[in-house]
Amino acid sequence: MKDDDLNNAIEKLKIENIKMQHISKIGEGAWHNVYRIERNVEEDLVLRIRKKKAYGQLQAYKDIDLITEYESSKVYYHQANQCSFNICPSVFDYFHEESVVFTVESFMGKGKILQCLSHSEAFAIGEKLGEFFKVMHRKVPELQGFGNIIWNGKHLEGQKQQEASYIWQKDNDFYLSILNSLTTTDLTFNREIVVDKILNLIENRRKNQQKISLVNQDVTPENIIFHLDKVSLIDPFPRLDFDLKYAGYFVFCYKFLLPIYSNASRYQNHEYNKNSKILSRIADGFMKGYINDNVNLLKCLLDEYILWILLEAYEHYETLNKSELDPKTLQQMGDKEMIMNRLTLCLNELEKLSSPSLTK
Ligand SMILES: Nc1ncnc2c1ncn2[C@@H]1O[C@H](COP(=O)(O)OP(=O)(O)O)[C@@H](O)[C@H]1O
Numbered sequence: 001m002k003d004d005d006l007n008n009a010i011e012k013l014k015i016e017n018i019k020m021q022h023i024s025k026i027g028e029g030a031w032h033n034v035y036r037i038e039r040n041v042e043e044d045l046v047l048r049i050r051k052k053k054a055y056g057q058l059q060a061y062k063d064i065d066l067i068t069e070y071e072s073s074k075v076y077y078h079q080a081n082q083c084s085f086n087i088c089p090s091v092f093d094y095f096h097e098e099s100v101v102f103t104v105e106s107f108m109g110k111g112k113i114l115q116c117l118s119h120s121e122a123f124a125i126g127e128k129l130g131e132f133f134k135v136m137h138r139k140v141p142e143l144q145g146f147g148n149i150i151w152n153g154k155h156l157e158g159q160k161q162q163e164a165s166y167i168w169q170k171d172n173d174f175y176l177s178i179l180n181s182l183t184t185t186d187l188t189f190n191r192e193i194v195v196d197k198i199l200n201l202i203e204n205r206r207k208n209q210q211k212i213s214l215v216n217q218d219v220t221p222e223n224i225i226f227h228l229d230k231v232s233l234i235d236p237f238p239r240l241d242f243d244l245k246y247a248g249y250f251v252f253c254y255k256f257l258l259p260i261y262s263n264a265s266r267y268q269n270h271e272y273n274k275n276s277k278i279l280s281r282i283a284d285g286f287m288k289g290y291i292n293d294n295v296n297l298l299k300c301l302l303d304e305y306i307l308w309i310l311l312e313a314y315e316h317y318e319t320l321n322k323s324e325l326d327p328k329t330l331q332q333m334g335d336k337e338m339i340m341n342r343l344t345l346c347l348n349e350l351e352k353l354s355s356p357s358l359t360k
């Protein structure tokens with residue numbers, strides 16, 4: 001990144017007495033270069049300057065998209081901090097114009113890196129996260145609607161405005177439709193047990209409607225700061241969706257998704273496959289914190305885990321059928337061979353979890 005962007009952002013920030021020696025680069029994700037601003041009296045801040053190129057492609061400036069993204073973060077941080085004191089930045093603002101786009105927010109500390117966590121520390125962190133997400137999911141969101149969050153010119157809302165019970169039945173129908181698609185392919189897997197499992201699961205799921213909550217679709221370790229006494233969450237990707245479904249998503253990410261994505265270039269340097277035991281302990285702690293010994297809830301959460309694997313298998317299959325993969329897909333999922341191998345892992349896991357001996 002050119003220093004011009006940094007100078008430009010600092011000029012726009014209008015914070016007095018900031019010297020360049022108080023500013024240091026502390027991180028980088030796919031979308032932002034991240035700097036810490038050290039201050040004497042007030043709390044340190046973080047400046048996240050938006051990259052002009054992401055996934056190797058120039059990103060067009062679209063103010064509605066930027067407002068949507070950053071206003072969603074603001075709403076998420078606000079609700080999260082009501083649920084757990086300062087779990088997210090308490091300061092959050094953003095600036096956008098064609099020449100420079102940035103956020104300014106509280107510095108949440110450095111935290112421990114994943115591979116340095118002991119298994120008991122990982123479990124304790126997961127438990128804290130589970131307890132937090134339980135409270136977060138229980139809270140009635142300030143936003144109306146369901147699905148992707150959009151800026152309508154005045155405020156944020158969910159893209160779909162329909163009865164929750166209707167959306168719930170559609171959600172269940174969707175899983176049946178992808179099950180049907182997968183079973184009519186030439187893929188090799190034990191259709192009989194998988195179909196049997198998913199049909200039973202959906203029949204039961206329909207009767208247990210979940211609650212629409214403000215959920216986070218990006219819970220990867222890059223967006224969680226692991227302190228030993230507390231956890232901090234940054235860079236959320238919020239959406240309005242069903243509560244237990246997204247508790248299942250957390251477990252799915254930490255037990256299954258992150259390790260199997262380690263070979264894609266986007267995730268290679270994180271070496272999640274090498275740290276799969278630590279990730280798995282975080283997921284175990286999460287389940288304890290979220291479920292709080294409710295056996296029925298645990299069963300429903302594990303059903304959600306299975307449905308995420310079904311969806312992952314379906315998305316891999318769909319991607320494989322495209323004539324050409326775009327650069328973002330290539331970086332995030334890898335080439336067709338990697339995608340095929342991962343699809344096989346998904347189908348194997350699905351079969352394993354559908355096996356009747358497991359559910360007895
Ligand atoms: N508010 C913050 N406090 C402390 N560290 C942060 C903060 N925001 C970002 N970081 C650091 O910068 C890294 C990348 O930031 P992130 O906002 O996730 O970028 P991106 O939007 O590109 O994914 C994070 O993994 C974290 O290490």
Ligand SMILES: [Mg+2]
Nearest residue numbers: 029222223235
């Ligand atoms: Mg991030």
